[in-house]
Amino acid sequence: MNPDWILGLLGGALIGAASGLLLLGSGRIAGISGIAGGLIEDLMRGLPGGRAGRLLTAENALFLLGMILAPALYLGLGGVKEIVVEADAPTLIVAGLLVGFGARLGSGCTSGHGVCGAARLSRRSLTAMGVFMGAAIATVALGRLL
Amino acid sequence: MRRVLAFVVGLAFGLGLLVSDMANPARVLAFLDVLAIPAGTWDPTLMFVMAGAMSVSAAAWLLARPRRAAVFGGAMPGPARPQIDARLVGGSALFGIGWGLSGICPGGGLAALAIGGAPVAVFLAAMVAGMALFALVDRRFAQARA
Numbered sequence: 318m319n320p321d322w323i324l325g326l327l328g329g330a331l332i333g334a335a336s337g338l339l340l341l342g343s344g345r346i347a348g349i350s351g352i353a354g355g356l357i358e359d360l361m362r363g364l365p366g367g368r369a370g371r372l373l374t375a376e377n378a379l380f381l382l383g384m385i386l387a388p389a390l391y392l393g394l395g396g397v398k399e400i401v402v403e404a405d406a407p408t409l410i411v412a413g414l415l416v417g418f419g420a421r422l423g424s425g426c427t428s429g430h431g432v433c434g435a436a437r438l439s440r441r442s443l444t445a446m447g448v449f450m451g452a453a454i455a456t457v458a459l460g461r462l463l
Numbered sequence: 464m465r466r467v468l469a470f471v472v473g474l475a476f477g478l479g480l481l482v483s484d485m486a487n488p489a490r491v492l493a494f495l496d497v498l499a500i501p502a503g504t505w506d507p508t509l510m511f512v513m514a515g516a517m518s519v520s521a522a523a524w525l526l527a528r529p530r531r532a533a534v535f536g537g538a539m540p541g542p543a544r545p546q547i548d549a550r551l552v553g554g555s556a557l558f559g560i561g562w563g564l565s566g567i568c569p570g571g572g573l574a575a576l577a578i579g580g581a582p583v584a585v586f587l588a589a590m591v592a593g594m595a596l597f598a599l600v601d602r603r604f605a606q607a608r609a
Contacts, residue, residue, distance in 0.1 A: 321484065325508040328483025329515025335475035336516075337523025342468045344533035346540055347476060349569040354594045361598055376469035381573060383473025388577040390474060391481040398481060400579035401489035402586075404565050413586040415561030417593025420569060421601075423554025427568040428476075430555070431513065436520035439543035445555040452559025457495040460564070 336433050343376065348429020349384070350420035352377045423449075464535045477574035483512040486575040488566030495563055 336347035356377040359365060364374055391398065404412065420426040423445055425434060430449075434442025480486040485508075493499070493506035530539055562568055567575070567586050575583050 321506075321508050322511045325483045325485075325511035326515040328479045328481070328485065329512035329517075330519050331479030331482060331515075332476055332512070333516040333519025333523070335472045335479060336520050337526075338468065338475075339472045340523050340527055340533075340540070341530070342472075342533055342535045343465045344537040344539045347472060349476075349573065350594070353569060353573075353591070354598070357591060357594045358598045361595060372465060375466050379466055379470040380473035380476075383470045383475075384477040384570065384573040385576055387474050387477025387481060387574050390478055392578075396481060398487070398578050400487050400575045400583065402565070402567075402579060402582035403489060403492065404582070406582070406585055408564055409567075409582055409586045410589045412561040412565035412567065413589025414593040414596070415557045415564070416567070416569065416586075417561075417590035417595075418597045419554045419557030419559070419561060419593075421554070421594050421597035423551050423556075423558055426558060426570070427562070428570050432516045432520050434543065436517045437524040437543060440545050441543060441547060441551055444547050445551055448552055448555035449559035449562060452556045453495050453563035454497055456560050456563025457492060458498055461496065461498050 332428075332432055333436070336428070339380075340433070345376070346429055346433045347380075348425050348433060350417075350426040351424075351429050352380050354417075354421045356381065419449075465537070468535060476570065479516075480571055480574040483515075484508065485512055486571045486579075488571070488575075490566075491562075491568070491571065492566040495566070 339345050339347045356374065359374045359377075365371060388398070402409070416426070423430075425442065425445060427449070430439075430442040430445040435446050477486075484490045490506065490508060494509035496505065499505040527539055533539060565586055567583070569590060572583055572587050572590065576587060
């Protein structure tokens with residue numbers, strides 16, 4: 318089997334294990350847009366005062382910090398990584414706005430709907446996954462043809 | 464304990480995205496580019512990542528089913544809502560278009576930030592703006608309905 322596919326399976330299992338640990342340990346769904354959006358709304362509204370609210374805010378911030386620091390662990394373990402971004406800056410700005418706004422409006426992204434929701438066979442998550450995969454495939458195809 | 468877990472889970476989630484190469488936009492776009500299938504240059508890696516992630520995540524949901532509370536405190540998520548509405552479909556479509564334009568999803572972007580440089584930072588800044596914009600629009604509509 319292609320080594321990239323094996324790394325894909327392994328990396329995927331790690332992603333699934335991470336979201337499973339958060340579910341069993343803290344009762345929370347590891348959806349990146351939900352966690353990032355929750356933190357952004359806390360910062361916009363003012364930080365919540367109660368103990369439960371403060372815990373959620375801290376968890377969201379620490380989760381995102383862990384994700385941002387992950388390359389240090391990856392490179393430390395001897396991994397080699399090249400990040401190739403083909404899109405130009407104006408496209409990246411439009412794409413970022415659409416991804417941020419759309420994921421919040423649709424209550425989730427590739428992690429919350431894809432990894433977490435679809436794995437429990439949620440109708441909403443399976444629908445969301447079908448729609449965003451279809452839209453993304455159509456967008457890439459249009460870009461290639463135009 | 465929940466704070467420590469959130470950080471460790473964020474780190475592991477990001478590591479999984481780097482190991483599987485899903486933090487690399489070019490790799491994601493190579494999967495979304497279905498016009499490459501007839502040419503024989505299509506890259507199915509994302510399917511292996513989803514298979515690995517969803518099988519482990521599904522196992523975690525099965526373990527979670529009999530639990531009333533999470534191991535480190537807090538309620539388990541309630542049953543998934545069944546209603547498919549316009550927000551879910553519309554938001555997922557916008558998300559998919561942005562994802563197809565860039566090859567970057569929220570998790571991939573965060574895990575790639577430290578290595579990916581300016582293009583990833585531009586995308587993430589726009590994504591944060593999109594999430595903040597949604598929070599403002601959503602609050603305005605909630606006030607209008609009330």
